[in-house]
Amino acid sequence: MKILIVCFLISFNSFAKFDHTHIRWDNILSKYTKIVGKQTLVNYQSLKRNMGELNLYLKELENLGQHEFDTFTKKEKLSFWINAYNAYTFQIILKNYPIKSIKEIKSGFFSSGPWGKEFIKLFGKKISLDFIEHKTIRKNFHEPRIHFAVNCASIGCPSLLTSAFTATKLEQQLQQ
Secondary structure, X not given: OHHHHHHHHHHHHHHOOOOOOOHHHHHHHHHHEEEEOOEEEEOHHHHHHXXXXXHHHHHHHHHOOHHHHHXXXXXXXXXXXXXXXXXXXXXXXXXXXXOOOHHHOEOOOOOOXXXXXXXXXXXXXXXXXXXXXXHHHHHHHOXXXXXXXXXXXXXXXXXXXXXXXXXXXXXXXXXX
C-alpha cells in the first residue's frame, strides 16, 4: 500500500503545473531580507538554519521539464531565469557560509567569485550563474534592465528585490 501511495505521489508531481507565483521564493525573500537605506540585506545566518524552504524551491526549479518550460510565455520564462539566478546565488553563499564576500568562493584557479562554477542542474545539464545571465537571459531576452534584476550578492551590485519576479508584475518590477 505504501509503495502504491509513493508511486501515485511521484506520478502526480510530474503532472503538477509549475507555480508561476514563485511563492516559496517570495516567502524566503520576505522573511530573510530587509531594506536598510538603499541596500537589501540578507540574513544568511537565519536562512542557513532554515534551508528547507530554499531547498524545496530549488527542487521545484530542477523538476521542471524542458517541454513544460517551452510552453511558458516570454515573461514567465524571464521570471523563471531571474528567480533561478537569485535563488542559486543564495544557495552557493549558504554552502560556503560564513564568508565575508561572495568573491571568496572560487570557480577556478584564477577566478574571483563563483559565477563560472557549474553547480546548477536545470533541464538535465549543469550550468553556471554566468550561463544563466549571459548565455540565457541577455542572449534570449535582450533586456537592458537585467543588471538590476539578477543579484550578484555584493554590496557593489544593485539591490536585490525583496519579492519574487512574476510574469504578471515583471514590467513593474524591472522598472522599479
